[in-house]
Amino acid sequence: MHCRPSIVIFSFFTLIGAAFAQGPGGYNPIGPGVDLAGNWGPVFHEDAHERGPGPELANYVGLPITDGARAYALAWDASRFTIPEHQCEVHIVSYIYRGPYNLRIWEEREPVSQKLIAIKQYLDNYQQTRTIWMDGRSHPSDAAPHTWMGFSTGKWEGNILTVYTTHLKWGWIRRNGLRHTDQATLTEHFIRHGDHLTHTSVLTDAATLSEPLVKTEDLVLRLQNGQTWLYPCEPVVEIVRPRGAVPHYLPNENPFIHEFADLYKIPVDAALGGAETAYPEYQSKLKRTTK
C-alpha cells in the first residue's frame, strides 16, 4: 500500500496541532475532564424555602415517594431530634448539597505520574470530607460499612464529572421526615460553566422512591475563602425521657397532616406527594377533584 506524501504531512501537522493547540503559551495535550478545584458557594435561587428555614411538615408535593416512605414520614416526630444520639446526625450526601455550606474541591494526583487518583471535596456543613475515586477501583463488598458520604467513584463524560455512590446510610429526602434507606444509590453530574458549577443528582431507592428523584443545585466560584469552615456538634440531653423512648406519631394520628395543605388550599392527597404529583397532568386532576 502506498501513501501519498501530502496526506502523510497533512496528518502529521494535524496531530501536532491538536496536541499543542491549548491556548496561550500552552503545549499541554488535552486530558480528560475540566478543573473543578477551588472554593464554591451555593446559590439559593432554587428551592430557597426548603434549603433555608426548611420544608413544612407533611409537605411532600412533587416527590415520587412510595406509600412506605409516606408512612415513615407521617410517623416521624421532630422531637426525635431531641434524642442525643440523633442530634449530630450528618446530612447524607444525597441531601447535603441543599444546605448552606462552603465547598472546597481539590485533586489528589500520584506524585510521579500525575495520574488523577481522586477528586476530594470538603463540605463545611457537618465538616464532611468526601472522596470521589477516579482511579478505576471497584466499589467495596456488601459487608463494608455504610457512611454519610457513601463510597463514590467518578469518571469524566466529556467535561462532565459523573459520580456513582453506594454504601449510604439512611438519610433525608426532605428534612421533614422523608428519608431514603441505606439501600439507596446516587448518580451525580458536576458540570462547570466558567465560574458556575451545576450539581445534578439522581437518587434511586426502591424502598422509598417509585421513580428516581432528580435534583439540581448551583454554585459559584469564590475567589476569597469563606469564613465558616467548621461545624462542631456536641449532643446534650434536652428532654429527660425513659431509657430508649422514641418520639413518633401512631398511624393516622399525625396532628400536622392538614397544616401545609390548608395553608396553600390544596387537597391533603396532593400535599402527601407521590410520583403523580410531580407531573403537569396532575393539575388537571386537581382541577377536576376540587371543583
Added chain:
Amino acid sequence: MKGLAICMFILCLPAMSLARQGSGEIQTLKVQGNVYLLTGAGANIAVQIGDTGVLVVDTGVAEMGDKVVAAIKKLSDKPIQYVLNTHVDSDHTGGNDAVRKAGLTYVGANVTGNLTDAGVGAQIYAQDNVLKRMSAPTGVQAAIPFGSWPTQTYLSGRRQMFFNSEPIEMIHQPAAHTDGDSLIFFRRSDVVITGDIFLTTSYPIIDVDRGGSIQGEIDALNNILELAIPGYQDEGGTYIIPGHGWISDRPDVLEYRDMVTIVRDRVQVAIKKGMSLEQVKAAGLTKDYDNRYNAKSGLGSAEKFIEAIYKSLTQKK
C-alpha cells in the same frame, strides 16, 4: 430418634432461613484493631488475631467449617485458642467442631514439661443456656454432637477475659433473640459483635419459644447503643458486627432500634384496643419499614416479627 430429628430441625430453623450466604466462598474484611470479619459461611464470623493466638466469634454453618478454618489460617498461623458463641443458632455454631479441632487449649499440670493440649482443641465459650439447648441429660441423645458444645459457660452478667493484649467481655442479654445471647465487646479494638440481636438484612428474629422477647430485644439494642461511641461527626468509632449483614456503627443501630421500638409501641396500642393477632397482622403496622426489612417469608419477615411482638406482649409473666 424421632425426637432427635425434631430437635435438630428446630435448632436448624434459623440457619435454614438465614444461611443463604453460606453457599459461596469466604470473604475476609478487616474491621479495625485486631478484629476481622469473615462472611460467606452463613452468619457473620469475627476473628481476633494477635501475638498470643486466635479467638473466633461464631463459626458459621457446619458445611463451611473447613473453609472457615482455611480463611482463619490465612489471617494467622497462631493457634486458635478460643471460640465464643453469641447464641445457639446453627448458622452461628455449626462450624464449632471444625474450628475447635483446628485449635488447641494450653493446659498445665503438676508435672514437669510443657503440656500444650489435652487433645480437646480450642475452648468454646457461651452463655449457659447455649449449652443447655445443645446438650441433653445423661442417657439422652443430644440434639448437637458433643464436639460443638461450649466447654466453658457463664450464667449471667458478664464474663471477662484478656487475650492478645485486649480486654474482651461477653455480656449476657437475657431475653433478646433468645435467652442465651451474648454481646462480645473487644474493648481495645473497639468492636462489638451482636449475634442476631442486630441484623442489617431483615426485621429482628425474636425466638419467643427459646426465651426471646420484644422488651429484651429493645433492651439489648439500647445496650449496644450505650457501648458504642461514634467517631468524628457521628460515624465510625465503635464498629458493630451484626449477626447478618454489613459492618455497622451507632447510627445504623440507632435507626434499627427506633424501628423496633416504634413497631412495638404500635402493637402495644393495638393490643390495648383489644385487637387479635390476625387483626394486628392485617393492620399494616410495619408498612413504613417493609420495603427495607421484610424478609418476604419465614424468619425475619414482617409477619413473624409482628407475631413475636404480639406473643411476647401478651404472654403471661
